[in-house]
Structures are given as C-alpha cells and as structure tokens.
Amino acid sequence: MWGDWDAPYVTLDPAYEAAQLGVFGRMVLNGHIYRGRKPVHWSPSSRTALAEAELEYPEGHTSRSVYVSLPLVAAGPAASGAGPEALAALQGAALAIWTTTPWTLPANLAVAVNDKLAYVVVEAGGEGAAGWAHRRLIVAEGLVETLQAKLGVELKTLATLTGAALEGCTYAHPLFDRVSAVVVGGDYITTESGTGLVHTAPGHGQEDYLVGQRYGLPLLSPVDDAGNFTEEAGPFAGLSVQGEGNAAVIAALGAARVLLREEAYGHKYPYDWRTKKPTIFRATSQWFASVEGFRCGGGALRLLACCFLGGTRTPPPPPPTTPPTVLSPSPSLTPAAPFRLLHAHPPTAPPRWPPSAASPGCPPRGRTASAA
Numbered sequence: 001m002w003g004d005w006d007a008p009y010v011t012l013d014p015a016y017e018a019a020q021l022g023v024f025g026r027m028v029l030n031g032h033i034y035r036g037r038k039p040v041h042w043s044p045s046s047r048t049a050l051a052e053a054e055l056e057y058p059e060g061h062t063s064r065s066v067y068v069s070l071p072l073v074a075a076g077p078a079a080s081g082a083g084p085e086a087l088a089a090l091q092g093a094a095l096a097i098w099t100t101t102p103w104t105l106p107a108n109l110a111v112a113v114n115d116k117l118a119y120v121v122v123e124a125g126g127e128g129a130a131g132w133a134h135r136r137l138i139v140a141e142g143l144v145e146t147l148q149a150k151l152g153v154e155l156k157t158l159a160t161l162t163g164a165a166l167e168g169c170t171y172a173h174p175l176f177d178r179v180s181a182v183v184v185g186g187d188y189i190t191t192e193s194g195t196g197l198v199h200t201a202p203g204h205g206q207e208d209y210l211v212g213q214r215y216g217l218p219l220l221s222p223v224d225d226a227g228n229f230t231e232e233a234g235p236f237a238g239l240s241v242q243g244e245g246n247a248a249v250i251a252a253l254g255a256a257r258v259l260l261r262e263e264a265y266g267h268k269y270p271y272d273w274r275t276k277k278p279t280i281f282r283a284t285s286q287w288f289a290s291v292e293g294f295r296c297g298g299g300a301l302r303l304l305a306c307c308f309l310g311g312t313r314t315p316p317p318p319p320p321t322t323p324p325t326v327l328s329p330s331p332s333l334t335p336a337a338p339f340r341l342l343h344a345h346p347p348t349a350p351p352r353w354p355p356s357a358a359s360p361g362c363p364p365r366g367r368t369a370s371a372a
Contacts, residue, residue, distance in 0.1 A: 044227025065265035069094035076168025082161035089121035089159035094134035098194035103241035107201035112185030113163035128152035133257035140196020221283035
C-alpha cells in the first residue's frame with residue numbers, strides 16, 4: 001500500500017481545523033458568506049430539510065393533477081412581431097397550464113414557455129367547454145390533439161406564434177389579486193405531457209427558482225415547517241398542503257370556472273426515507289458561499305491550496321491583475337452580518353502537516369484569521 005504516511009490527510013487534526021476556520025473567516029470578511037432562501041426537499045412529517053440521498057421514490061404514488069386556465073391581461077411587446085392575426089387571437093385568451101401540485105398555485109408568480117416551441121391560440125367547442133370561463137386557450141402546437149382527447153373538446157386553431165413571442169404577456173391569477181408575466185424557461189419545457197406552458201412558483205421548484213432568479217421574481221413560499229399554508233395563502237391559511245389544503249385549492253379553481261380538468265396522475269414522487277411519508281419542495285432560509293469573487297485574483301483559492309498542500313509547497317503567485325473585486329450576491333438574498341471568529345486553540349504537539357507560516361497567504365500555525 002502506497003501513501004504519504006509522513007503527511008496524512010487527517011481532517012480532525014487541530015491544525016487542519018484551525019486552517020479551515022482561517023479560510024472561512026476570510027470568506028466572511030470578504031463577503032462570500034451570506035444568508036438567503038432557496039427551495040429544498042422538505043419533510044413535513046419530520047420537519048427537516050432532506051438531501052437527495054435521504055429520499056425514496058416508492059411505486060404507486062398518485063397525485064391530483066389539474067389543467068387550469070389563466071386569463072391574459074395584455075400582450076407583451078414581443079407579440080407584436082407575430083402579426084395582427086395573432087394579436088387579434090390573443091384578445092380574451094387564457095394560458096393553459098398543467099400541474100401535479102395544485103397546492104403550489106397560490107405561490108404562482110409566472111408562466112414559463114419554451115422560446116423554441118410553436119404555440120397556438122385555439123377555440124374550444126363542445127359540451128366539455130360549457131362551464132369554462134375562457135374557451136380561447138394558448139397551448140403548444142404539438143399537444144393540440146392530445147389535449148382535445150383529454151379535455152373532451154374540439155380545439156380549432158386561430159393563430160400560431162412562437163414561445164419567444166409570448167414572453168412579456170401578462171395574465172391575472174385566478175385566485176389572488178395579482179398580475180404576473182410570461183417568461184422563457186428552458187429545455188425542461190417539452191411537448192411530452194401537459195400543455196407546453198409551465199406554472200412557475202420560484203419558492204417551490206428548482207427550475208422555477210432558477211427562472212425566478214433570472215427574471216428577478218420574489219421568493220413566495222406560503223407554507224410553514226409543518227406543511228400548512230401560512231397567512232400569505234389567504235383563505236387557505238392553516239390547511240395542510242398535502243391534504244385539505246390541496247383539495248381546497250382545487251375546489252376554488254372549480255368555483256372560479258378555470259378548472260379545465262382534474263385527473264389522477266401516477267408518477268415517481270419523493271418520500272422521507274425515515275417516516276416513509278411524502279415530502280414537499282419549499283423555500284427555507286440557508287447560508288450560501290458565493291464563489292464569484294474567487295475568480296478575480298485567486299486570493300481565496302491560493303489560501304485553500306496552501307492549507308490542503310500542508311505547507312509543503314508554496315502556492316503559485318496570484319496573476320498580475322487588478323485587486324480582487326468582491327461581487328455582490330443576488331439582490332433577493334440578504335448578506336450575512338459580520339461576526340467575530342473565536343481564537344482557535346493551538347495544537348498541543350507539533351502537527352505533522354500544518355500549513356507553514358512562512359508560506360505566503362497562509363494563516364499562522366494553529367490560529368484563525370480574526371475579524372478586526
């Protein structure tokens with residue numbers, strides 16, 4: 001067995017821990033550590049966030065999925081390029097979306113489209129559309145036949161336009177006094193299922209969160225640790241999102257005449273591996289480490305390299321550039337307040353691989369970088 005027995009990689013070595021604190025302290029002082037919110041897998045049954053390795057995907061899970069219409073308020077600037085026929089067809093139309101998590105609709109802040117897909121404005125006819133508030137719908141062109149059969153209506157195409165032309169159109173939330181916009185999502189929006197338009201709640205989905213960051217959308221997540229709606233959810237406050245809250249949202253959609261169809265949908269769904277109960281996706285407060293500033297000057301990377309090399313080699317000098325610039329975190333994330341690091345106790349015996357005090361950029365042996 002080969003190994004560097006004179007300089008082992010021992011993470012519990014006091015000098016190693018002191019060096020880690022030194023690196024972390026400098027990251028804090030340089031503004032790389034900040035507090036913000038981000039959606040994560042959350043288990044209401046154990047009231048904790050879960051990593052992917054703590055999730056199970058058992059067979060047999062069924063969700064209540066819904067098709068919903070969201071009425072357009074105004075066409076966006078890009079729609080003018082689609083021509084007068086398309087603009088006329090958009091009058092009185094509604095965006096058709098599909099979701100397997102109706103309880104996330106109170107947190108809806110956008111509808112995402114694929115700018116590379118073709119979309120159509122269709123007019124629904126037949127008895128199936130008799131109770132709808134909006135018979136004119138916007139869906140992906142490749143899903144028209146599928147939706148005709150699923151919704152039990154005839155869909156007549158009035159106009160065709162690209163997803164890019166829909167960007168910037170605004171629509172009204174059917175349950176709350178709120179107007180939101182159509183945004184461009186990504187390749188996750190396909191014509192394999194649904195309508196080709198994706199209900200977007202940045203506080204309840206990873207793709208939603210990334211799209212929301214790109215468009216500067218707020219992070220609305222009106223769900224508490226127990227999986228119940230908060231006061232932000234209005235009339236649904238206090239209801240469990242996995243039970244009566246979900247049912248209440250569906251009932252409200254029906255009362256507003258925007259529920260196009262409800263159906264049971266069997267699919268893989270994450271469960272808590274401890275409690276064997278389903279999880280949810282919700283935004284929680286977390287600490288983040290920004291790596292943007294590391295790319296300017298390499299100071300933090302030199303410090304890390306020094307610590308991991310054990311002081312046996314001198315890290316390369318920084319490139320001849322201007323002093324490092326610390327980039328500000330996303331506006332939607334709150335920077336952490338500065339705090340003082342406690343002095344670390346020096347090791348009782350000379351460690352076998354401490355970062356050398358003589359090496360440039362390394363903190364003194366057995367000490368941390370302290371805040372001024």
